[in-house]
Structure formats: C-alpha cells, structure tokens
Amino acid sequence: KGKKSGSEADSSAEKRTINPGALLRLLRLADSTEFEIPFVRSFAFDSTSRYFAYSIADSTGEGNGVYLRRLSAPETARKLSGSTHGHYSALSWGRAAGALAWIASVEDEKGKPGAGSLHIWHPGRQREILRITDADTPAGWYLPARNKLTWSLDGKRLFLGLRPDKDLQKQPEKKEQADFLDLSAIRENAGVDVWHWNDPLINPNQKKTWKKNQEKTWLAVVHLKDKKLVQLADSTVPDVRVPDNSHTALGLSDIPWQKYITWEGWFYDVYSIDLKKGTRHKVATRVSRQPVYLSPGGRFIVYYQDKNWHLYSVKKRTSRTLTDKLPVPFYNEDHDYPMQVPGYGIAGWLADDAAVLIYDKFDIWSFDTATGAASNLTAGYGREHSLSFRVQKLDTGKKAFARGENLLLHAFDNNSKESAIFTVTADKPGVRQVFAPGRKLRVKKKARNNARILFTLESYAEFPDIWSTDAAFADQPRRLTELHPELSDYAWGSAELVSWNSLDGRPMQGVLIKPGNYQQGKKYPVIVYFYRFFSQRVHEFNQMAINHRPNFPYYASNGYAIFLPDIRFEVGRPGFAATKSLVPGVQKIIDMGIADPEAIGLHGHSWSGYQTAFIITQTDIFACAIAGAPVSNMTSAYGGIRWGTGLARQFQYEKTQSRIGASLWEGLDKYIENSPLFYADRINTPLLIMFGDEDGAVPWYQGIELYLAMRRLGKESVFLQYRGEPHHPRKYPNKLDYTIRMKEYFDHYLKGTPAPEWISTGVPYSGK
Numbered sequence: 049k050g051k052k053s054g055s056e057a058d059s060s061a062e063k064r065t066i067n068p069g070a071l072l073r074l075l076r077l078a079d080s081t082e083f084e085i086p087f088v089r090s091f092a093f094d095s096t097s098r099y100f101a102y103s104i105a106d107s108t109g110e111g112n113g114v115y116l117r118r119l120s121a122p123e124t125a126r127k128l129s130g131s132t133h134g135h136y137s138a139l140s141w142g143r144a145a146g147a148l149a150w151i152a153s154v155e156d157e158k159g160k161p162g163a164g165s166l167h168i169w170h171p172g173r174q175r176e177i178l179r180i181t182d183a184d185t186p187a188g189w190y191l192p193a194r195n196k197l198t199w200s201l202d203g204k205r206l207f208l209g210l211r212p213d214k215d216l217q218k219q220p221e222k223k224e225q226a227d228f229l230d231l232s233a234i235r236e237n238a239g240v241d242v243w244h245w246n247d248p249l250i251n252p253n254q255k256k257t258w259k260k261n262q263e264k265t266w267l268a269v270v271h272l273k274d275k276k277l278v279q280l281a282d283s284t285v286p287d288v289r290v291p292d293n294s295h296t297a298l299g300l301s302d303i304p305w306q307k308y309i310t311w312e313g314w315f316y317d318v319y320s321i322d323l324k325k326g327t328r329h330k331v332a333t334r335v336s337r338q339p340v341y342l343s344p345g346g347r348f349i350v351y352y353q354d355k356n357w358h359l360y361s362v363k364k365r366t367s368r369t370l371t372d373k374l375p376v377p378f379y380n381e382d383h384d385y386p387m388q389v390p391g392y393g394i395a396g397w398l399a400d401d402a403a404v405l406i407y408d409k410f411d412i413w414s415f416d417t418a419t420g421a422a423s424n425l426t427a428g429y430g431r432e433h434s435l436s437f438r439v440q441k442l443d444t445g446k447k448a449f450a451r452g453e454n455l456l457l458h459a460f461d462n463n464s465k466e467s468a469i470f471t472v473t474a475d476k477p478g479v480r481q482v483f484a485p486g487r488k489l490r491v492k493k494k495a496r497n498n499a500r501i502l503f504t505l506e507s508y509a510e511f512p513d514i515w516s517t518d519a520a521f522a523d524q525p526r527r528l529t530e531l532h533p534e535l536s537d538y539a540w541g542s543a544e545l546v547s548w549n550s551l552d553g554r555p556m557q558g559v560l561i562k563p564g565n566y567q568q569g570k571k572y573p574v575i576v577y578f579y580r581f582f583s584q585r586v587h588e589f590n591q592m593a594i595n596h597r598p599n600f601p602y603y604a605s606n607g608y609a610i611f612l613p614d615i616r617f618e619v620g621r622p623g624f625a626a627t628k629s630l631v632p633g634v635q636k637i638i639d640m641g642i643a644d645p646e647a648i649g650l651h652g653h654s655w656s657g658y659q660t661a662f663i664i665t666q667t668d669i670f671a672c673a674i675a676g677a678p679v680s681n682m683t684s685a686y687g688g689i690r691w692g693t694g695l696a697r698q699f700q701y702e703k704t705q706s707r708i709g710a711s712l713w714e715g716l717d718k719y720i721e722n723s724p725l726f727y728a729d730r731i732n733t734p735l736l737i738m739f740g741d742e743d744g745a746v747p748w749y750q751g752i753e754l755y756l757a758m759r760r761l762g763k764e765s766v767f768l769q770y771r772g773e774p775h776h777p778r779k780y781p782n783k784l785d786y787t788i789r790m791k792e793y794f795d796h797y798l799k800g801t802p803a804p805e806w807i808s809t810g811v812p813y814s815g816k
Contacts, residue, residue, distance in 0.1 A: 066159025069105040074122055083122050087111065092139040093119075094146070099171055101128075101148050103136035112136065114150055116171070128169050129176075135161035138195040138208075145203030145272070146172060153193045161193035163216060166208065166270065180270055186279050188213050195265060198290050204272055205323070207290045209265020210279060248306035256694035267297075269323055278326045285319055285328060292447050293346030296362050297321040299328060300340065311698040311711065313337065313387055318351055320362045331360045331367070336388045344447035345401040348417050352391040355379040357406055359417060370406070370415045374422060376431065381409045382581075384617040386702065386709035395439040397448045398474060405449075405474075410436050412457075414475070426457075426470075427477045435459040437470065437479070442494035442501060442519060449474040456519065458491065465545065465586045469521050482521040488512075488587035494519060502528075506589040508543035508561065508600075509535060539564020541604030543586050548636040550616065551628035557583040558613035558633050560642065563604045572609040573647035573798035576634060576670075578626075579656045582612035594787045596653050596676055596738070596776045598794075608794070611637055615659070619709040623662035623722045630659075631667055647671055647798040650733075651790075652678075654746060654775065655705055658724070661754060664735065665727035672797035674790060676738045677746045677775055679706070680754035681725040685747060686712050692744025692774070728757040734764040736793050738786060740773025766793075766807060771816075 069089040073082050091102035100117045113130020128148075129136070135153045142149070148171070153164035166180035185191055189210040198207040227233060243251045266281040267288040280297055281288040287300040299319035308315060314337035319328045331349050338352045349360040350370075357378055360367045371378045379389040395405035395412050403414045410430030414423050430437045440456040449455060457470040457479065467489035470479045483489075487507040492514070494501045499519040506512035511532040517525040546560045559582060563572055575598055590600045600610050613633040618625040637643040648669065652660035653676035660675040679685045688697045701708045701719070708718050720726050735758060739751040751767060758765035768789065770782045777783045795801040805811070 066155075067105065068107045069103075072102065074100065074117075076122065085125075090137055090139050092141055092148070094141040094148070094171075095143040096146075099141075099148075101139050101141070101150075103139060103150065104130075105135070109133035109155070114139070114148075114152075114167075114169075116148070129167060135164075135193050137161075137164075137193045138197045140197035140199065140206075142199035142203045142206070144201060145199060146170065147177065147203070149197050149199075149206055151191060151193055151195055151197070151208075163190040164193050164195070166191060166197075166206075168206070168272070178270070178272060178275055180275075180277055184277050185210060186277075189266075189279065190216060192265060194263060200290075200294070201292060202294070204294065206270045206272065208268055208270065210268050211265055212283075215262075246307075248303075250310060250689075250694070250696055252689050252691065252694035253309075253696075254694070269297075271324070278323065280321050280323070280326055285317075285321075287316075288321060289342065291323070291342060291346055292344050293342075295323050296342065296346035297323055298340060298342040298349060305334060309699065310696045311702050313699055313703050318349065320349060320360070320365075329365055332358070336390070338390055339393060341394055341404075343397050343401040343404070343417070347401045348404070350394060350404050350406075352378075355389055355391075357391065357394075357415075359404070359415065359420065368420050370420055370422065371413075374413075376408050376411075378406065378408050384619070385704055385707055386619045387704055396441070399448045399450050401448075402451075403475070405439070407438070410434070412437050412439065412472070423477055425472055425474075425477050426479050429479050430459070434462040435468070436462060437472075440491045442491070451475045454520065456491070456521070458489070460584075465584050467587075471520060483517075483525070507587045508589065509540050510589060511535065512589055538601070539605040540601050541610075542566070545583060545586050546611075546633070546636060546640075548633050550632055554616055554629075556614055556616065556629055556633060558611060559583055559586045560637060560640075561600055561604055561610040561612070562642065563607050563609055569641060571644040572607065572642060573649070573794070574609045574611055574634075574637065574643040575603055575649050575651055575794060575798075576611045576613065576630070577651045577656075578613050578615060578630060578659070579652070580617070581614050583614050585612060594780075594783050596783070596786060598651055598790060599787075603791075603794075606791075608798075609637070609642055611643075617707055619707050620715070620718050621722070622707040623659065623724075624666070626659040627663050627666045630663065631669060634669060644798075645669075649673065649794050649798050652676065653738075654678075657746075658706075661724035661735070662722065664733040665724050665730045668732050670733050672734045672736070672793065674736045674738070674793060675754075677740075677743055677748075678724070678737065678750065678754065679746055680723065680750050680757070682706065682708065682719040682723045683712065683716070684753070685750055686719065688747045690745055725753055725757055728754065728763065729761055731758065731761075731763050734797055736766050736768065736789075738768045738770070740770045740775065740777060742772055743775045745775040766810070 069087040072085045072088040075082055087104050087106040089103045089105040093100055100119055103114050104111050109132050112134045114128045114136045115125045116128055117125050133155045135155045136150055138151045140149045147168050149168045151164040153161040155161050163182055168178040170177045190213055192211045195209050241251050268277055268279045270277050285299045285301040289298045291297045299321045300316045302316040305315035315334045317333045318331040318335055318340050320331055321328050332351055335351055335353050340351045342349050347362055351358055356372045357370045358367050359370050378391055383389045392407035397404050401417055403416050406413050411424055411426040414425045426437050437457045437459055440458050453474040455472050455474055457472055459468040459470050466486055469483040470481050472479045485505050490504045492502045501519050503515050504512035513529040515525045515527050517523045541561050541564045543559055543561045546558050548556050550556050577598055613630050615626050615629045638645045650660050650670045650673040657675040657678035660673050661678040661680055664673050686701050700706050708715055737751045737755055739748040741748050755767040770777050773782055777786055792804050796803045
C-alpha cells in the first residue's frame with residue numbers, strides 16, 4: 049500500500065523526536081527505594097504486578113523503544129523492541145492472556161507518527177508471539193499510533209482502532225505570498241465557512257466535533273489464534289461496542305439520521321456484527337437515543353422503541369415485543385416532553401442469557417429469552433407501595449446474575465422520598481425489606497475480596513458520612529466517619545415535605561426548609577427556588593458552596609425559609625404549567641403561617657430562569673425575582689445556536705426542554721404566548737437578570753431583550769453582565785460577587801434593608 053509501518057523503522061534517518069517523554073519515578077514501597085526512568089511516553093503494569101512495561105521517547109530518538117522490568121528486580125530493564133525515531137504507544141496487558149501489546153510506528157521529521165504495526169509479546173515465552181503489519185489491514189485503512197487496545201476477557205481477542213488512509217496524506221504547505229494573478233492560491237487563504245442546507249451536521253457542530261473526529265478510530269478485532277484482523281466499524285456504522293462474548297458485537301449508526309439532530313433529536317440504526325467475518329445484520333432502524341443492550345453471551349439484543357421493549361435473537365434474526373401485553377407501562381410515567389417517551393432501562397441478565405430483567409417505574413420484571421414469558425420479580429410490591437426498586441450492582445466485573453443469587457435492591461419511596469434496602473432472589477419473585485433508615489441512602493462500594501460494603505446516609509442536616517455492613521445488610525450497620533459534628537453549632541434549618549394541588553387539581557409536592565431557630569407562628573421571608581422536580585431533595589445534604597444558586601443553609605441561618613416546589617409541565621404551555629404548579633404551592637406555605645405574604649422572592653437559573661421571567665408576567669405574588677440566564681423571546685431563541693456544543697436550538701423547542709412541540713411556523717402563537725418579552729408590560733415585580741456574556745447554552749442577548757423591554761416600559765430591573773463568563777459564573781471573584789449581590793437583593797426587597805447603590809442608582813461604566 050506504500051505505507052511505512054513501525055516494523056520498518058529507518059535507523060539511519062536524520063530526524064529528531066519533537067515530543068520527548070517525561071521523567072518517571074518508580075517507588076518500591078517496601079523500602080522506599082526510587083528508580084528514575086527518563087523520557088517515558090507510556091507505561092502499564094500487568095494484572096499480577098510482576099511486570100512493568102514502558103515506552104521511551106528520548107530527546108534524540110536513539111533510545112526509543114519498549115522496555116520491561118520485573119518488579120522483583122526493577123533495577124534491570126530489558127528492551128523488547130526499538131528503533132531510532134520509532135514511536136511506541138498504547139501499551140496494554142491482557143489479564144487472561146498474560147501478554148503485552150503495543151503499537152509501533154515511525155515519526156517523520158516533525159515528530160508525527162505514521163502508520164503503525166501491532167506487536168504482542170509474551171513474558172512466559174520470552175518472545176513476540178504476534179505481529180500485525182500494514183499488509184494485514186484492510187485496503188484503505190491503517191493502524192494509528194494514537195489508539196486504545198482492549199483485550200477480551202478470555203485473552204483470545206484484541207480490539208483496536210483503524211483510521212482511513214486519507215488521514216495520512218500530508219497537507220500542502222501554504223505559500224507565504226501568492227502571485228497576485230494566481231486567484232486560486234489567493235482564495236486558499238479566504239476566511240469563509242460554507243453552510244449548506246443539506247449538510248448532515250450544521251457548520252458550528254462540525255467545528256465542535258472536528259478535533260474528536262480527527263482522533264476517532266474505527267473498531268477492529270484481532271483473533272490471536274487465527275492471527276487475523278477483522279474490521280468491525282467503518283464510516284457507515286461508526287459506533288461498535290467491544291463485546292464480552294466471542295462471536296457477536298453491537299453496532300450503532302446515526303449516519304442516516306444526523307440531519308434530524310437540528311430539530312428532532314438523536315436516532316440510530318442498530319446492527320449485530322459477526323466478529324469472525326465482520327458481516328452485519330440490521331436489528332432495528334431509527335431507534336431514539338435510548339441504551340441498547342447486547343446480552344453477555346451475545347445471543348440477544350434488547351432495545352426500546354415506541355414505548356415498548358423488544359428482544360432480538362441474533363441466531364434467528366427475529367424480534368419479538370416483550371412488554372406490549374402487560375398491564376403496566378414500561379415508558380417513563382412522568383415524561384412531559386414532546387419527544388418520544390423513554391423507558392427506565394434494564395437491571396441486567398440471568399446467566400447463560402436465560403432472561404433479561406427490565407424496570408418499570410416501580411418494579412423489576414424478568415423476561416424469559418426463549419419464550420418471552422414475563423414474571424414480576426418484585427411481585428408488584430413496588431407499585432403497590434409506591435417504591436421504585438433498582439438493583440445495586442456490587443460486583444462491577446460481573447456480567448450476569450446467577451440463578452438463586454440474592455440481589456440487593458435500593459427502594460426509593462416516591463411519597464416520603466426515603467430510601468430502603470430490600471433483597472430478592474434473581475429467579476424467584478418476592479422481596480424482603482432488610483434496612484429502612486428513614487433518610488437517603490447511597491450504596492458506594494463493595495470490598496473486592498469479601499462481602500463488606502460501604503454506603504452513606506444523609507438528610508438535609510446530616511452530612512453523608514460513610515457506613516459499613518455486610519452485603520445483605522444482615523449485620524448492624526456501623527458508622528465509620530463523622531466528618532462534620534460542628535453542624536449542630538449552626539442554625540442550619542430543617543427540611544420537610546409539603547403537599548398541595550396545582551390549579552387544575554393535580555397533586556404536587558415540594559420541600560420547605562425552615563430557618564434555623566424557627567419559631568412557631570412567626571412569619572418569615574421566603575426564597576422560592578425551583579427547576580422541575582426538587583421534592584426528592586428533602587433528604588439530601590446541602591453542601592456549602594458559592595455559585596449561581598442560593599445556598600440553602602446560608603439563607604436558612606440568616607432568617608429565611610426556602611421553598612423548593614415540583615413543577616409538572618404541559619407540552620405547548622410550559623410557562624403557564626410552571627405558574628399553575630408553583631403559585632398554589634406558595635399559597636400553601638402562606639396558609640401554613642410560615643411565609644410572610646409580603647416578602648416572597650422567586651429565583652431560577654437557565655430553564656427556571658425562563659420560568660421565573662414568565663411567572664412574574666402572570667402574578668404579582670412575589671416581592672422580587674432573580675432570573676439567571678433566562679430565555680425571554682422564544683421566537684428569536686428558536687433560531688439560535690448553542691455555541692457550547694455547536695447545536696441548533698430548534699430541537700430544544702420542538703422536542704425537548706422548552707416543550708413547545710412544534711416548529712416556529714407550525715406554532716407561532718405558542719412561541720409568542722410562552723415568551724415573557726411579549727408580556728413584559730404586565731410585570732410589576734422588581735427583576736434582577738444575570739448573564740455571562742460568553743454563555744454557550746442560552747444566548748446572552750436574551751437577557752438584553754428582556755432588560756431593554758423593562759427599561760422601555762419603566763419597570764424596575766437590573767441586569768448583571770459577567771464579562772467572559774459562560775452559562776454559570778466560573779471565576780471565583782464573579783461567583784462571590786453574584787452571591788453577595790443576590791443576598792443584598794433579597795435582603796432589600798424581602799427584609800427591607802437599605803438598597804445598595806447598584807440597586808438604587810446603578811453603576812456607571814468605569815472603563816473596565
């Protein structure tokens with residue numbers, strides 16, 4: 049093919065390494081002896097901790113190579129391979145194979161590695177046992193030095209990445225000065241980007257993904273026994289997952305559907321791929337962005353589409369729908385977006401691919417892969433008691449559950465928001481509760497070699513310290529840490545659930561944080577902070593932090609109550625849906641005698657910044673409001689770009705968070721009705737607007753539009769523009785400044801403290 053592989057290094061070439069390696073220190077823990085190894089580019093320990101392999105890239109290129117040291121005698125290094133100006137990368141030990149793999153290539157005069165070759169060396173045999181060179185790669189493809197080598201669990205296969213040959217072609221050097229009559233040469237320096245209407249991805253998104261795509265590799269597999277390389281991924285099916293089995297891989301392709309990202313979202317086609325031949329069979333088409341699962345044994349593929357789960361037999365090449373005849377939904381029951389309704393995912397597989405375990409909102413179901421027969425593993429206990437069961441996978445390396453195995457379940461109470469632990473047998477219906485702490489529990493880690501686990505317990509006022517018990521929670525849990533005993537010295541406040549009905553009678557919940565040293569019967573100023581669902585935070589510890597949000601303990605210790613209401617949205621009416629969810633909740637805490645009805649402030653950021661701006665066009669119940677990064681005009685925001693990702697904003701309105709559910713031309717009235725800008729004349733609430741002027745998520749000119757409307761209408765408002773900041777302020781001086789101004793704003797309007805100058809008269813430009 050005319051490509052020079054790493055095995056053909058020219059030791060006489062006068063070149064130099066542009067990017068030498070770094071100094072590595074190897075420390076022997078037994079006696080603290082250090083061994084210095086200069087110019088190390090990459091390194092890897094084998095799984096038995098007997099060997100240490102590393103590659104050298106020295107400043108002259110003379111010592112480049114792959115070296116091995118026995119950790120029992122690290123003073124001595126053995127050179128396994130090397131050549132002048134050779135480039136050695138991607139070192140990887142196979143756990144089962146016990147072999148070391150790497151990629152060798154040759155650097156050009158600029159230090160850029162060319163096409164590589166794969167080398168596999170076995171310490172037991174003390175020799176190289178396999179080499180894959182340029183001649184073994186498919187026509188039009190090469191093995192790049194920048195790569196990831198992944199061994200199969202049984203050590204019989206090695207997965208790696210290929211790249212198209214065209215990426216090796218050198219770009220012609222630009223002429224310093226073109227002939228003034230050579231129009232083509234002059235135009236080569238033109239600074240123009242061409243946006244075509246039929247581009248699969250819009251130009252800004254192409255720019256954002258350019259670097260990633262330049263480094264992308266397409267998966268291939270090397271079968272060690274056959275000494276054969278098989279290509280699995282290419283430009284038509286670019287995403288292939290490394291499998292656990294020996295015969296089938298899962299492939300995904302969004303190529304036919306990339307254009308739809310602009311306005312509808314992400315889709316892909318699903319393929320089964322033969323590891324021996326590289327042949328493919330299409331499993332499903334236009335599957336929305338939901339996880340697709342290949343069984344550990346490679347016999348089945350499970351995917352979610354059109355509100356149901358489907359099982360594909362790799363051998364028979366047939367699909368069956370698993371969930372359509374069952375009496376409960378397997379789609380998200382709280383979904384309130386215009387996009388396709390997602391599912392809840394799967395819990396895992398039984399051994400030998402005998403069954404797949406699938407979640408509904410509450411329970412876990414087992415589906416026999418041979419017959420499709422379903423059984424409710426948690427026996428309906430979850431739905432009956434409003435508990436959402438989820439399997440706690442304690443052994444991350446385990447691929448399937450054994451028959452008769454006891455599984456640990458985390459149960460989330462959808463009413464009280466408390467956690468509990470249950471157990472269930474993997475193939476036998478019925479659950480048993482073993483631990484109910486009455487607050488939030490998170491299982492963190494299982495010991496590798498015994499049955500002990502670590503978990504945390506927390507509440508609003510309890511730091512998530514670490515606890516220990518056995519994997520079945522049979523032992524009395526023991527607290528291992530007590531990191532913040534001083535919390536009792538602070539007026540931290542307390543949290544409780546509050547319930548009410550929305551304006552259309554829908555049951556709602558929220559969290560009320562009462563101030564520290566709360567006095568029964570006293571009315572307090574209240575800060576309402578929200579987004580979508582916040583009631584689950586009633587048992588969550590709140591870290592002290594300075595950022596774009598009001599810090600709950602800080603305000604609670606300063607005499608404020610904080611209210612965190614849930615919001616239930618409607619497609620086509622997101623603004624009014626927020627209003628009718630939230631305002632009755634505010635009235636509830638007024639009726640409870642806790643909220644001072646004349647001292648309630650509203651605060652939201654981003655999506656809830658928009659909601660804040662909209663809600664104050666509908667009600668005068670708030671004494672002031674703070675809107676961070678709000679969309680104010682959906683008609684202009686619809687046609688914008690999310691510069692952080694390069695994606696168009698259209699999909700956000702038609703299918704996702706903004707929930708309009710139609711294009712601008714199909715639903716112009718909805719875009720206007722849900723835009724605060726067009727109803728700014730109804731705002732009677734003092735408003736603080738905050739934006740970073742490099743916001744990559746919400747165009748900061750949305751804040752300008754709202755500010756100018758308020759200014760033109762003579763409405764009380766202040767606009768904080770943080771220079772050089774993105775969607776949230778990141779620089780500490782700016783985060784601190786916003787935190788202080790936020791407090792000053794609430795203190796003035798909710799507590800009646802004197803207004804600082806920036807609120808009362810403004811701050812003239814001073815040349816900064």
